[in-house]
Amino acid sequence: MDRVDDNVLVGGIREGNNQMLNIVYTTHYPMIRKLVLDNSGSEAEAKDVFQEAIIILHENINTKGFNLTCKIKTYIYSVSRNIWLKELKKRLPQTKDLNDHIQFVDINRDFEKHEEKKLRLNKINQALNEIGEPCKSILVYFFFNQLTMEEIAAKMGYTNADNAKNQKYKCFKRLKKLVLK
Amino acid sequence: MSKDNNISSLDIEKYFDGELNKNERTRFEEKVETDAWFARKVRDHHQIRKDLTIQGNRYRIIDDMDEIHLKEFGGIPYLKVNSPEENCTEKDSLDLLGDKNAKTNPFQSTGKFVSVKIFYTGIGVAASLAALITLGSVWVAKQKEHQEVHVNSGYQDLVMEESGEGKDTNNKARKLRTIDKSIPGLSKTYVATAFAIAKNGYFITNNHVVQDCKSLKLKVKGGVGGWLEYDARVLLNDTLTDLAMVQIVDSNFMELGILPFTFSSKSVMMGQDVYTLGYPKKDIVMEPGTLSSTTGLMGDTTAYQLAMSLNSGNSGGPIFNTKGEVVAVVKGKHNGKEGTGYAVRADYMLELIQKYEAANDVVLKKPKYNQIQYKSRVKQISHIRQFVFLVEAEK
Numbered sequence: 001m002d003r004v005d006d007n008v009l010v011g012g013i014r015e016g017n018n019q020m021l022n023i024v025y026t027t028h029y030p031m032i033r034k035l036v037l038d039n040s041g042s043e044a045e046a047k048d049v050f051q052e053a054i055i056i057l058h059e060n061i062n063t064k065g066f067n068l069t070c071k072i073k074t075y076i077y078s079v080s081r082n083i084w085l086k087e088l089k090k091r092l093p094q095t096k097d098l099n100d101h102i103q104f105v106d107i108n109r110d111f112e113k114h115e116e117k118k119l120r121l122n123k124i125n126q127a128l129n130e131i132g133e134p135c136k137s138i139l140v141y142f143f144f145n146q147l148t149m150e151e152i153a154a155k156m157g158y159t160n161a162d163n164a165k166n167q168k169y170k171c172f173k174r175l176k177k178l179v180l181k
Numbered sequence: 182m183s184k185d186n187n188i189s190s191l192d193i194e195k196y197f198d199g200e201l202n203k204n205e206r207t208r209f210e211e212k213v214e215t216d217a218w219f220a221r222k223v224r225d226h227h228q229i230r231k232d233l234t235i236q237g238n239r240y241r242i243i244d245d246m247d248e249i250h251l252k253e254f255g256g257i258p259y260l261k262v263n264s265p266e267e268n269c270t271e272k273d274s275l276d277l278l279g280d281k282n283a284k285t286n287p288f289q290s291t292g293k294f295v296s297v298k299i300f301y302t303g304i305g306v307a308a309s310l311a312a313l314i315t316l317g318s319v320w321v322a323k324q325k326e327h328q329e330v331h332v333n334s335g336y337q338d339l340v341m342e343e344s345g346e347g348k349d350t351n352n353k354a355r356k357l358r359t360i361d362k363s364i365p366g367l368s369k370t371y372v373a374t375a376f377a378i379a380k381n382g383y384f385i386t387n388n389h390v391v392q393d394c395k396s397l398k399l400k401v402k403g404g405v406g407g408w409l410e411y412d413a414r415v416l417l418n419d420t421l422t423d424l425a426m427v428q429i430v431d432s433n434f435m436e437l438g439i440l441p442f443t444f445s446s447k448s449v450m451m452g453q454d455v456y457t458l459g460y461p462k463k464d465i466v467m468e469p470g471t472l473s474s475t476t477g478l479m480g481d482t483t484a485y486q487l488a489m490s491l492n493s494g495n496s497g498g499p500i501f502n503t504k505g506e507v508v509a510v511v512k513g514k515h516n517g518k519e520g521t522g523y524a525v526r527a528d529y530m531l532e533l534i535q536k537y538e539a540a541n542d543v544v545l546k547k548p549k550y551n552q553i554q555y556k557s558r559v560k561q562i563s564h565i566r567q568f569v570f571l572v573e574a575e576k
Binding site: 022 | 200229246249253
């Protein structure tokens with residue numbers, strides 16, 4: 001694969017260009033796979049670590065005022081390294097460092113923000129699993145799948161969009177209660 | 182401040198949806214300005230809305246990435262089996278079964294990452310299979326009970342028989358196996374479908390597929406255009422419901438990724454849309470259909486009737502509802518009546534699994550969360566397909 005300039009990749013990802021995501025993914029996955037497998041991880045764990053790092057990159061790129069101060073490669077490596085080191089320390093408290101030889105940068109600030117976000121999103125996922133139907137479906141259709149209230153009404157069998165809307169307001173109230181409890 | 186009382190907490194969501202009129206909006210914003218407690222409520226609300234959107238975007242990115250991963254790096258993430266308690270339970274379960282014939286215990290592997298065995302199928306194999314299918318007369322019900330009950334009713338199992346002739350020339354692996362056997366001419370290979378019920382190598386298929394088999398193999402497409410092939414054995418079977426539980430016993434098998442689908446023992450309503458994935462040809466095929474009756478052949482309460490075009494090779498395939506839950510297992514069809522299929526209800530599958538767990542004092546790693554519930558069928562299938570295997574039973 002031809003090397004594509006980092007700026008082009010960042011721009012492409014910002015515009016939601018899947019071709020660019022594909023390039024970033026395929027170029028860097030083998031590096032992270034090696035890192036995780038070399039440090040007592042599995043293939044599936046390598047995939048999870050890598051995808052989490054890409055999510056962090058993706059969300060940061062789409063955040064106003066975010067500037068990539070190093071190469072994409074270094075960023076992905078540093079974030080993945082952090083994720084996997086943290087996971088290993090959780091499993092084996094005596095873990096000190098990973099066994100690797102690739103240069104990485106300090107991305108602790110981004111990582112801490114990400115961890116906070118992760119906690120919040122976990123709470124939301126948990127609440128969605130507890131809330132029951134029809135609320136779960138309505139909220140998922142609206143916020144995740146971004147369907148219109150008309151489409152949701154049709155899918156859920158409500159007579160019109162207003163009925164679905166009222167149901168959604170009530171559901172959101174319940175979700176909020178569950179998240180904040 | 183009395184006018185503020187008109188603003189209820191339901192209005193917060195309306196405000197963010199842009200559903201309040203100008204007057205209401207002004208009052209809402211005034212209240213935020215003057216009422217710190219209310220302002221906090223609004224902030225919390227806004228944060229949850231934002232987080233929901235972020236989570237939705239994440240699911241989308243993960244979906245995209247999974248697709249890239251599947252395409253570029255192959256479907257199945259093979260896990261190293263290295264957790265000690267896992268080894269023990271599995272080993273115990275094998276011992277308890279008292280199976281002296283299990284040649285190799287895959288869970289005693291060294292714990293090192295072993296690259297997977299990939300069999301590249303040449304065009305020759307595909308061509309020979311096509312020829313075999315056209316030979317016809319592939320409807321053989323091997324199971325005696327089945328023959329007795331169904332012989333006059335037009336019932337037909339959906340296992341595909343590969344004739345013994347002609348296949349050796351194209352497939353080295355088969356050639357070797359034929360040499361192994363004492364009377365090679367008498368053995369036949371039957372092809373059907375099995376699907377994973379736990380990530381560590383447990384599968385469900387039909388009893389008639391695996392009954393009395395001399396050897397059993399599970400295959401799935403993996404790697405670059407190749408097949409991953411594993412030795413397997415039967416753990417438990419039930420002739421009444423025609424279900425069987427099989428396990429991969431192959432030192433090359435590590436572990437599957439987490440199953441994205443779950444099982445539903447709830448009754449399916451008549452008229453519900455369903456689909457199955459299976460191997461009526463040497464590639465996975467999706468077949469859509471509808472649940473046409475809540476009982477099977479001659480009032481069989483263990484089965485459903487499906488309006489679905491099923492073929493030999495579909496036996497043992499999972500039937501999914503629109504949420505991507507397994508609700509039944511394909512077992513047969515009505516010969517001569519177009520589009521009449523039968524599938525065993527998932528409750529009986531869960532019963533069989535429980536029976537195995539109780540008898541061997543193990544708990545299988547069944548999936549807990551359905552990750553594909555809100556995905557389109559196309560996306561569901563791209564997640565599911567790597568867990569639906571081709572069964573090759575030599576009898």
